[in-house]
Amino acid sequence: MHLTYREWWALVHGIIFGAFFLLAFSGGLAGLWSLRAEWVTVEGLRERVRRLKIGTVTMALAAWGTVITGTWIVYPWYRSKSPDSPKSKLTADPATADWHTFGMEWKEHVAWIAPILATVAAGLVVYYGAALARNRTVRNIVLGFFVAAFATAAVAGIFGALITKAAPVH
Amino acid sequence: MATPAEIEKQPLAAPAEAEPPSGPAAALILAGGIGVFCMGLVTTLGEASTGIADGLQWNDRVGPLSGKTLITVIVFAAAWALLHTLWRRSNPPLRSITITSAVLIVLGLVGTFPTFFQAFE
Numbered sequence A: 001m002h003l004t005y006r007e008w009w010a011l012v013h014g015i016i017f018g019a020f021f022l023l024a025f026s027g028g029l030a031g032l033w034s035l036r037a038e039w040v041t042v043e044g045l046r047e048r049v050r051r052l053k054i055g056t057v058t059m060a061l062a063a064w065g066t067v068i069t070g071t072w073i074v075y076p077w078y079r080s081k082s083p084d085s086p087k088s089k090l091t092a093d094p095a096t097a098d099w100h101t102f103g104m105e106w107k108e109h110v111a112w113i114a115p116i117l118a119t120v121a122a123g124l125v126v127y128y129g130a131a132l133a134r135n136r137t138v139r140n141i142v143l144g145f146f147v148a149a150f151a152t153a154a155v156a157g158i159f160g161a162l163i164t165k166a167a168p169v170h
Numbered sequence B: 001m002a003t004p005a006e007i008e009k010q011p012l013a014a015p016a017e018a019e020p021p022s023g024p025a026a027a028l029i030l031a032g033g034i035g036v037f038c039m040g041l042v043t044t045l046g047e048a049s050t051g052i053a054d055g056l057q058w059n060d061r062v063g064p065l066s067g068k069t070l071i072t073v074i075v076f077a078a079a080w081a082l083l084h085t086l087w088r089r090s091n092p093p094l095r096s097i098t099i100t101s102a103v104l105i106v107l108g109l110v111g112t113f114p115t116f117f118q119a120f121e
Helices: A005-033 A042-079 A086-092 A097-110 A113-133 A136-166 B004-009 B023-048 B050-055 B064-087 B094-111 B114-120
Strands: none
Touching (some): A005 A042, A005 A136, A042 A136, A042 B064, A086 A136, A097 A136, A097 B114, B023 B064, B023 B094
16 A cells, blocks of 8 residues: 555645545534524533634635645646646547546636635634624525535535546546 | 533523624625636636736646636735725625625636636637
């Protein structure tokens, strides 16, 4: 069992940051959904808001980590002009060219939307804090940004996994 | 650990302190929309013109994606800082700013969709 230097970075980009992002999303979604003044005590609210702040900020940092490592470390190996690069292999065969011309082209751009939306969600949670429990409008806005961040990251993540299966970075 | 009876006696998180001004939140929400729209715009412009695509190549190894992503991050951060400075003590309407931001986000998403931007090749 052995991973090359490039495979290690692909792992950090897709699995390590991805796992943090997914964990933070599930915790944050449950926390946001149930954060209502009528459901929690003052003490419970304080503890929940602290956890929510940590979760949403972690999700935003994981999203930035994913796109920065993906674009600036792994992507140059993918798009290298060498005939052995994943992009060269995919585009050389009409049967697999769409993995690049549609899949990778969408993934590399849409992925950068996720950290922006996650930062907005995290910023709102940090700014409003416990007031989120009383303000349903702001809570719904945060939920919207939070879910949209996840949806764009999911598109990028799914295409990333499928493209790696078709032509991995070695 | 509190017993169920003690928990029942604890006060619910009732309305207490005043809401903070909506300005800083509105600045962040609109800056997010502007950032996403910018990504869609530079993606489509880069596809429409080889001159622009070459200009976006800030790093040879990463290619035009380097310029697109850095411009997007700079625009997002600058919009956030500027709007925050303008609105930090005011109360702009959060609902209409969120709708504006949502429209910008949808346009940005369209701009990053290959079937759309490749039509400008």
